[in-house]
Amino acid sequence: MSFEPAPSLDMSTPEAKRESYGLLVAQARSLFEGERDWLANLAQFSALVFNAVPELNWAGFYMARAEELVLGPFQGKVACVRIPFERGVCGACARTQVVQLVPDVHAFPGHIACDSASQSELVLPVLVNGQLRAVFDLDSPVLGRFDKEDALGFSNALDVLVEATDWA
Numbered sequence: 001m002s003f004e005p006a007p008s009l010d011m012s013t014p015e016a017k018r019e020s021y022g023l024l025v026a027q028a029r030s031l032f033e034g035e036r037d038w039l040a041n042l043a044q045f046s047a048l049v050f051n052a053v054p055e056l057n058w059a060g061f062y063m064a065r066a067e068e069l070v071l072g073p074f075q076g077k078v079a080c081v082r083i084p085f086e087r088g089v090c091g092a093c094a095r096t097q098v099v100q101l102v103p104d105v106h107a108f109p110g111h112i113a114c115d116s117a118s119q120s121e122l123v124l125p126v127l128v129n130g131q132l133r134a135v136f137d138l139d140s141p142v143l144g145r146f147d148k149e150d151a152l153g154f155s156n157a158l159d160v161l162v163e164a165t166d167w168a
């Protein structure tokens, strides 16, 4: 497989951000060509996002296991391993299956601080045939780092991952 690592994407203006997420989606598509293993693809997706998207200090998956989340493939500092559905931003995402956009993590009741550098957070549900398989968690050291355009961009990239992957 030949694959050019993504350069840091330009997110300095709304137009640049939109274009950058288009590029990220295309890079995800090319990255998964010929590989459908869930563990490999989730690991690659985390690495792609963490290295291409600016102002992140953590990017990765928590896998849905009964009523708790268990740490999956990720990039960043070591993190808490198990998160019950009733706890934290990730738990709220798993419970509601709705994207959680948190501009200031200190203002979110029950936020779990894995890295004191984190200031804002975005968590998206990963649904396969309507069933929750994981959440994708992004942390930033910048307050208010994420907006609806980021949520849409990551959601489109996750759609590519879901389609390209055989889920065990």
Ligand code: SME
Residues within 6 Å of the ligand: 058, 079, 080, 083, 087, 088, 089, 090, 091, 110, 111, 112, 113, 114, 115, 118, 121, 137, 139
């Ligand atoms: N902040 C998350 C916990 C996971 S770490 O950020 C990697 C939460 O509140 O659920």
